[in-house]
Ligand SMILES: CC(=O)SCCNC(=O)CCNC(=O)[C@H](O)C(C)(C)COP(=O)(O)OP(=O)(O)OC[C@H]1O[C@@H](n2cnc3c(N)ncnc32)[C@H](O)[C@@H]1OP(=O)(O)O
């Protein structure tokens with residue numbers, strides 16, 4: 001059945017809200033929300049291959065390590081495995097971590113759920129009940145009044161089994177109610193049912209009730225969800241006794257945007273999963289939300305400094321790979337292949353290095369991290385999340401001179417002159433086209449060494465003596481192709497006297513066209529690197545590179561490397 005030419009005969013546009021005085025468009029995100037990680041519940045319930053107990057324990061430990069203080073660990077009444085896992089978490093959760101568990105509004109399941117929390121230090125009992133007309137009619141066959149009655153009755157039951165039960169005094173309780181399918185519910189009815197639930201629970205400013213407003217199925221553009229949230233926040237009474245939480249799903253691919261706008265609209269808390277696992281197209285991605293805050297200069301209060309270790313656990317437990325283009329964590333997101341991107345990034349890193357050096361030398365800053373990050377194509381410093389610069393630039397047939405030069409700079413510490421970058425990029429491009437894939441850094445380094453450093457010559461003994469103020473004499477010998485060749489020549493310095501010696505020894509005319517040198521490393525380990533371009537008997541110019549502790553010897557080696565290409 002092909003797509004309809006006119007989809008409006010089958011699909012309706014989700015109605016916008018009439019909220020003429022909406023305030024959220026003029027707000028900005030200036031602080032992190034409370035986070036709730038539901039990877040072990042909403043994430044796990046939707047896995048083709050749910051986590052084993054060991055995987056749940058590994059995942060829980062990683063969530064705690066990242067810094068999540070509210071973790072929904074299970075649906076305890078669903079199975080003995082979920083119940084037992086909850087019991088194991090109760091026994092070992094850190095004192096400052098709230099354990100959250102989910103239950104439907106069914107008495108026997110609520111009792112079982114609260115039983116799983118016995119002895120917990122901090123526990124959030126989370127009940128849900130769908131409030132949309134669609135669900136009330138199709139799934140429950142309940143009126144609005146009957147839904148309110150059920151939600152109130154179950155809230156009172158939770159209250160009687162928790163904060164009103166003296167035997168649970170050792171546990172600090174919070175209560176969360178989710179009008180499931182909030183995103184498709186009447187805003188007025190949601191306020192009505194939550195007012196009734198709030199009265200039944202009796203929150204205080206110090207112990208707020210959590211109203212979690214899920215986009216159980218993402219139904220609208222993010223602005224409509226923000227309007228729904230703002231409507232709730234401005235119409236519910238005793239707002240100071242409420243934590244407004246959101247739980248966006250990603251059916252339209254807008255969960256991150258919806259979550260950010262919902263916070264502008266007043267949401268205090270966000271429920272999601274790492275890298276957007278969860279039902280269907282997933283819950284909102286907690287990693288993206290956190291690092292979106294971070295790159296705006298706002299601390300997310302969670303730590304992704306070692307994002308690769310997070311990815312390892314997520315992929316191992318979910319058995320679903322993190323997509324290569326997942327924001328921040330994807331394999332390809334800190335990589336640039338195309339030439340103009342690589343050129344801009346390489347220049348950006350050079351620019352930052354100069355700014356940091358100047359600021360540090362002037363004593364203006366104590367650490368380079370205090371300088372605002374501004375690099376073409378890179379909104380985040382890969383180093384901040386434990387990723388390496390080397391991985392930023394990768395080379396394929398779309399790459400230009402900057403990519404290969406970057407690899408040589410980061411792997412060999414050689415800052416190639418522009419002419420050599422251009423010459424080498426042609427060699428790399430040819431190789432990338434031959435193999436038809438990305439070239440590894442090691443392959444590019446090997447190409448460079450073969451083309452410009454190793455040269456078949458062995459420099460034997462040599463001496464460069466002063467003839468007069470403007471003249472030097474080179475005397476020495478090289479071994480090439482099994483032969484020892486004596487060399488002698490004069491010039492205005494070491495390089496020209498050596499090229500004259502080569503011209504004499506090989507009966508050619510060697511001319512120097514370009515030269516550059518720079519130090520590699522510092523202190524006692526410093527070495528000289530020299531880059532020289534020569535022409536022999538008027539033929540096409542060739543580059544050579546020399547690296548040695550002695551700058552004169554490095555220069556001689558670079559001349560030999562370029563000269564070898566003419567033999
Ligand atoms: C949006 C969400 O992700 S909500 C969380 C969903 N997660 C899960 O369901 C995972 C765990 N669930 C389970 O393992 C099972 O549902 C159990 C064990 C809890 C219950 O199993 P069953 O008793 O067989 O019920 P089943 O799974 O068929 O659920 C449907 C029943 O629950 C009722 N129900 C569904 N949601 C709710 C709710 N929030 N409150 C009260 N009743 C509910 C339905 O009306 C239906 O009742 P009926 O069978 O009398 O018509």
Ligand SMILES: CC(C)C(=O)C(=O)O
Nearest residue numbers: 128178180214216247
């Ligand atoms: C239980 C609720 C919060 C839920 O998972 C959803 O609505 O997606």
